[in-house]
Amino acid sequence: MTIPNTVKITDELIKAHGLKPDEYQRILDLIGREPTFTELGIFSAMWNEHCSYKSSKRWLRTLPTSGEVVIQGPGENAGVVDIGDGDCVVFKMESHNHPSYIEPYQGAATGVGGILRDVFTMGARPIAAMNALRFGEPDHPKTRHLVAGVVAGVGGYGNSFGVPTVGGEVNFDARYNGNCLVNAFAAGLAKTDGIFYSKAEGVGLPVVYLGAKTGRDGVGGATMASAEFDDKIEEKRPTVQVGDPFTEKCLLEACLELMASGAVIAIQDMGAAGLTCSAVEMGAKGDLGIELDLDKVPVREERMSAYEMMLSESQERMLMVLKPEKEKEAEAIFRKWGLDFAIVGHTTDDLRFRILHQGAEVANLPIKELGDQAPEYDRPWVAPAAQAELSGDAPKMDVADALLKLLSSPDLSSRRWVYEQYDTLIQGNSLQIPGGDAGVVRVEGHASKALAFSSDVTPRYCEADPFEGGKQAVAECWRNLTATGALPLASTDNLNFGNPERPEIMGQLVHAIKGIGEACRALDFPIVSGNVSLYNETNGRGILPTPTIGGVGLIDDWSKMARIRFAAEGEAILLIGAPEEWGTHLGQSVYLRDLFGKAEGPAPKVDLAHERKVGDFVRRLIGKETATAVHDLSDGGLAVALAEMAIASGIGARVNEATGNSAAAWFGEDQGRYLVTVAAGRQDAVVAEASKSGVRVAVIGMTGGDSLKLGGTRAIPVKDLKAAHEGWFPAFMAA
Amino acid sequence: MMRAAVVLLPGLNRDRDMIAALTKISGTPPVTVWETDTTIPDVDLIVIPGGFSYGDYLRCGAIAARMPVMRAVAEMAAKGVMVMGVCNGFQILLEAGLLPGALMRNETLKFVCREVKLEVANANTAFTRNYKPGQIIRCPVAHHDGNYFADAETLKQIEGEGQVVFRYAEGTNPNGSVNDIAGIISKSGNVLGLMPHPENLIETAHGGIDGRALFESVLGKAA
Numbered sequence: 001m002t003i004p005n006t007v008k009i010t011d012e013l014i015k016a017h018g019l020k021p022d023e024y025q026r027i028l029d030l031i032g033r034e035p036t037f038t039e040l041g042i043f044s045a046m047w048n049e050h051c052s053y054k055s056s057k058r059w060l061r062t063l064p065t066s067g068e069v070v071i072q073g074p075g076e077n078a079g080v081v082d083i084g085d086g087d088c089v090v091f092k093m094e095s096h097n098h099p100s101y102i103e104p105y106q107g108a109a110t111g112v113g114g115i116l117r118d119v120f121t122m123g124a125r126p127i128a129a130m131n132a133l134r135f136g137e138p139d140h141p142k143t144r145h146l147v148a149g150v151v152a153g154v155g156g157y158g159n160s161f162g163v164p165t166v167g168g169e170v171n172f173d174a175r176y177n178g179n180c181l182v183n184a185f186a187a188g189l190a191k192t193d194g195i196f197y198s199k200a201e202g203v204g205l206p207v208v209y210l211g212a213k214t215g216r217d218g219v220g221g222a223t224m225a226s227a228e229f230d231d232k233i234e235e236k237r238p239t240v241q242v243g244d245p246f247t248e249k250c251l252l253e254a255c256l257e258l259m260a261s262g263a264v265i266a267i268q269d270m271g272a273a274g275l276t277c278s279a280v281e282m283g284a285k286g287d288l289g290i291e292l293d294l295d296k297v298p299v300r301e302e303r304m305s306a307y308e309m310m311l312s313e314s315q316e317r318m319l320m321v322l323k324p325e326k327e328k329e330a331e332a333i334f335r336k337w338g339l340d341f342a343i344v345g346h347t348t349d350d351l352r353f354r355i356l357h358q359g360a361e362v363a364n365l366p367i368k369e370l371g372d373q374a375p376e377y378d379r380p381w382v383a384p385a386a387q388a389e390l391s392g393d394a395p396k397m398d399v400a401d402a403l404l405k406l407l408s409s410p411d412l413s414s415r416r417w418v419y420e421q422y423d424t425l426i427q428g429n430s431l432q433i434p435g436g437d438a439g440v441v442r443v444e445g446h447a448s449k450a451l452a453f454s455s456d457v458t459p460r461y462c463e464a465d466p467f468e469g470g471k472q473a474v475a476e477c478w479r480n481l482t483a484t485g486a487l488p489l490a491s492t493d494n495l496n497f498g499n500p501e502r503p504e505i506m507g508q509l510v511h512a513i514k515g516i517g518e519a520c521r522a523l524d525f526p527i528v529s530g531n532v533s534l535y536n537e538t539n540g541r542g543i544l545p546t547p548t549i550g551g552v553g554l555i556d557d558w559s560k561m562a563r564i565r566f567a568a569e570g571e572a573i574l575l576i577g578a579p580e581e582w583g584t585h586l587g588q589s590v591y592l593r594d595l596f597g598k599a600e601g602p603a604p605k606v607d608l609a610h611e612r613k614v615g616d617f618v619r620r621l622i623g624k625e626t627a628t629a630v631h632d633l634s635d636g637g638l639a640v641a642l643a644e645m646a647i648a649s650g651i652g653a654r655v656n657e658a659t660g661n662s663a664a665a666w667f668g669e670d671q672g673r674y675l676v677t678v679a680a681g682r683q684d685a686v687v688a689e690a691s692k693s694g695v696r697v698a699v700i701g702m703t704g705g706d707s708l709k710l711g712g713t714r715a716i717p718v719k720d721l722k723a724a725h726e727g728w729f730p731a732f733m734a735a
Numbered sequence: 736m737m738r739a740a741v742v743l744l745p746g747l748n749r750d751r752d753m754i755a756a757l758t759k760i761s762g763t764p765p766v767t768v769w770e771t772d773t774t775i776p777d778v779d780l781i782v783i784p785g786g787f788s789y790g791d792y793l794r795c796g797a798i799a800a801r802m803p804v805m806r807a808v809a810e811m812a813a814k815g816v817m818v819m820g821v822c823n824g825f826q827i828l829l830e831a832g833l834l835p836g837a838l839m840r841n842e843t844l845k846f847v848c849r850e851v852k853l854e855v856a857n858a859n860t861a862f863t864r865n866y867k868p869g870q871i872i873r874c875p876v877a878h879h880d881g882n883y884f885a886d887a888e889t890l891k892q893i894e895g896e897g898q899v900v901f902r903y904a905e906g907t908n909p910n911g912s913v914n915d916i917a918g919i920i921s922k923s924g925n926v927l928g929l930m931p932h933p934e935n936l937i938e939t940a941h942g943g944i945d946g947r948a949l950f951e952s953v954l955g956k957a958a
Contacts, residue, residue, distance in 0.1 A: 155846050159877070160787040162748025246746045246790025253745075337745060423848045423877045425935050428752040442940055558940070 007037040017044035045273035052374035055500040079528025090124035091187035095533035100182040104149025109157035109243040124188025130167040136177030160245035165422035166439025178538025200286035207345040213300035218313025263326030270317040289348035306357040381506035399713040413728035437483040450558035452486035459544035461603035470515025477551035485622035486553025493530040498542025522608035565648035567628035569704035572683035577614035583668025591667035639666040655701035657711035739765035747786030756934035785822030796826030825928035836885035842911025848877040851907035865948040872945040881930040883912035
């Protein structure tokens, strides 16, 4: 079937394209006539939330995006950060939520493929991946199906492409029942003088199509990603793309080879809204027009219309502007890798985006306005209501029982079932794989440098207090990087929220961005790339606000790097950065939520000055090789962190009795705290040094033995801790 | 000095790991050969690394085994040149008929990446002479199709002839392989195929060096 370009533009058609009446009026005003069907598709692709950031742009501008080490901030395919010696790290995080809910394997796989392409489009070879996954409650009938499919899809693509997956998150909550989240992160390594951008330069130069052929898959995907779900979601399945990691791997090698040849002037991958977005981006950035002849586009289906070709989201495709004299050389490289290579158009000087198909002009639009004149909204928002303080005494449970229950709970149990399906070792540079505070990989070609990666957010905090939750997501990411000894450099944000047309959801977004901005400024941790995913709702109920932060840190000498496992028996255990009572804050803790069913109280507050002071102190201890093991405290507080250190090493510990409220001391989720071990006898010097820096350190116990004894509670054998920790996930998936 | 060649095919992705291991251990980078090459330079060792050649489409290793370069590998193998296939390379050697048996999908039906224990079941080969007989070593695996299978007669033969070189040990068989088989050698003793990745355990940064002795054995370094 061919869809003619002469389809009558009706109100229903406009609505089906996700365009509001006033937005359509804006189109009419802009072009002075009724758009053709293809043009309507192009506008819908460029002006949807996913591509235009029309609801969030105003607030995203408030984020800190520059800094001493930032080479490229938001606005390109990925952010670029200097790591010295002529090297830079290129990274970004992006969501693939809606496709993954509809078709979990392909949705997740193409999410990974898309973010890898963003990174190597800039000239970087991908060296690490992470993914932050959020699913509905374990008992929901779809959850297992989604977990199995998404994890297999992430692995299926990343493993075949050949990038180690070194970190990520997996959480469960009923609020994701109808809308799971798949946030994929990738980082690559490039030379600072070998970075490629999307800005086209030069008139009359060939626009070249590279990679896989164009099919009908994903037509309208970006528009779908900006719609709320309802019960008819299954009907959207044809808008999910199908991934081919083999082609992507070939595309990577071909692109890097081509870039090294000096032929590339500009390059842009075809992601959301495929040919449309990539061509407009290249032209508009370079103040050039683009003319495309669709008859030259390699296709894998017959009788495709202009509309379908312009909106196809077929994967593994690139658009480039090449130096004409290098055309033959470029083509030979692509043929060697078995990829399509076709000159599909050229740059012009008239700032028009012109599309020819079967001899007819099917679209002729002003290229700058397509991007720049997208609607931008200052949507109304209301400040989120503050949560009431907890009242009365904290409910009590035997500390050992509580710890075992938490370790075997859906959110705190080991993620081994997940990460063993990912190749964590490929490339031979992995120094820390999932299971610690951050993933770490060596910088190839350098004797001692390594990069640390972490992805973090605590959605229940963001729900209770989006501002503090936004701060906390940044602080926890910074803390996890610090716990390996890395100096946090910069971050990427993946903001997942509900429908921004509802003022309370918009209020969550605004407050979270304010919190993120404040934390990034205080911690010198600029946002260099990111992605916004809105309309994550089903039947009018939004997800938990989930602003995922992916961070990158630099380790100068990986031989000094810290890990979470206890290094030896008989070492002193230090609690750093904690209040005198060790822990005080039970509001929104997993202790209350998972043991007593109470999602109550305010989220913990992050004191950013304290965070920075304590983190800098811990990093110094690691750099001086005083710290023998380091772990940050997060979900489940002190008791869970101690158990994780014991499980990772097989070494037990004896810890003193907590003073005050024992539930809050053991399970409170106060921020800015670390556990550090030092060789016996060195603790006094550390305490003295800390007090000079104004950092509180408590010597709370000693490593050793084969059980963990917390104060007066019964000793728990480490093997029992491990069994509890490792048991939940495989049992859940086997049920 | 031993000279090595690494076979490159579209979709292989542990080629860089293998080249790094060969270079670090022998001090000389290997030469590389491409899918369409019909001759291979005069080398002492040919390595087919891991990955997903041709996307593992059709069947793991099936398309690769029919590429021109594999005819050249077979000719060199027939002349007695050492050939080693790791992971996808092992699958390719099986599909090319240079080793007996087949690799099926893992018993769990899932990709698995973890460290396992291997027993050196035959230390009397050119690839394992720097290990002790029966030595237990650590080694990572990363594969979706590593479940070794052979019919009873073939199994009897390879077991009887000492062709099983590596076995998963201490209950760590990650894929359901018959007789815990992780690696086998040809009857002629010059073609080795194994699923685990010794190239990912050769330096302190990898957390261990148990894979080194394999490279040192075949590259002619003394124990």
